Amino acid sequence: MTAVPRKRADARRNEQTLLDAAAAAFVTSGVDAPVRDIAFRAGVGVGTIYRHFPTRADLIVAVYRHQVEACAEAGPALLTDSATPHEALARWIDLFVDFLITKHGLPEALRSGDATFETLHAYFLDRLVPVCDTLLAAATTAGQVIPGVGAYQLLRAVGNLCIGAGSDDRYDPRRMAALLVAGLAQ
Amino acid sequence: MTAVPRKRADARRNEQTLLDAAAAAFVTSGVDAPVRDIAFRAGVGVGTIYRHFPTRADLIVAVYRHQVEACAEAGPALLTDSATPHEALARWIDLFVDFLITKHGLPEALRSGDATFETLHAYFLDRLVPVCDTLLAAATTAGQVIPGVGAYQLLRAVGNLCIGAGSDDRYDPRRMAALLVAGLAQ
DNA sequence: TGGTAAACGGAACATGGTTCCGTATGTTGG
DNA sequence: CCAACATACGGAACCATGTTCCGTTTACCA
Known part of the structure; x- marks a missing residue:
């Protein structure tokens, strides 16, 4: 057809x-x-x-697709391998941060609000929010994380923390993201 | 002369x-x-x-100078008025966040890395890092905050969290910043 | 009131994204 | 193998924005 x-x-x-x-x-x-x-x-x-x-976003998505897929697929595996759901979440966030900070300008683009990057934003969300949600839900069910913080909000916060990474060695996004995840545990 | x-x-x-x-x-x-x-x-x-x-940064600094001063001066007052140093820190960070999220694009500019905004960046740092450092040191001395996170790094993380605020009601920078400060308490 | 230095306006230039169309080339039916 | 057609290509041209420069205007003071 x-x-x-x-x-x-x-x-x-x-x-x-x-x-x-x-x-x-x-x-x-x-x-x-x-x-x-x-x-x-x-x-x-x-x-x-x-x-x-047609848009810059399409090009970026095409370039990084493999790595995003890998990150998404690592989620369930971590949940199995880790001692606790909270630890799985922390490790997965670490993976996500590692991916972002090695891509100059990517976190900025994700958050630019620019219509040009709409596709890019949507792709990341579609692929990663469900994974993060699974990990978050598991940790919440286990009573290891306070409820009320959605996967979207957490991913966005972590993405924001990664902006400008590498331009300044006094700033460690990995550490800050870990602090945020620690704050979730209360 | x-x-x-x-x-x-x-x-x-x-x-x-x-x-x-x-x-x-x-x-x-x-x-x-x-x-x-x-x-x-x-x-x-x-x-x-x-x-x-001469630069856009000079214009921005001139426009917001009063408000930045007000934020800086609120620090010592909060330390006196609050029940604990950690609470003072949390409340001050809240003030800072409130300032940032009402200025479209300011957090982005602060973190753009663009040389144009160097003056802007420097001004914020000069004025606010010492204040934040005072609050942080008090909280650390009181054993309410883990050591090893500098005022610069904290401010930068909070600034990052404020990027894109207001464009999306699923994301609440105030909440995320509070979570980060909570994470500091461990 | 005239002379001078300060300040002004906006054209001109630089950069970077995006569109468009004349040209070149793979592909396929004969 | 060739011709004809659709596909794809290149890059000039266009638009938006930041920045500079200089001829003209204007406030100030002697």
């Missing part, structure tokens, strides 16, 4: 080239790397970027 | 006009309000803005 007629070879090639170029640019310039830079690295015109990835 | 020859009347008038225009623009468009908008509101050219306030 929906027989997608397979993309042209050069298109597929360019898409991969662009993903690589973008990943490289993100490492050096953050996820705000100028479109022209990414196009130049990939050896294509800017039009090609917009054709493959 | 340094007989500053008093500014021209029109210059003084414009400076005040600009402060008012900027304050109004900041309310509706956040501290990122386009320079041209502010100039238009004030009925002056953009050159005039840059002459009075």
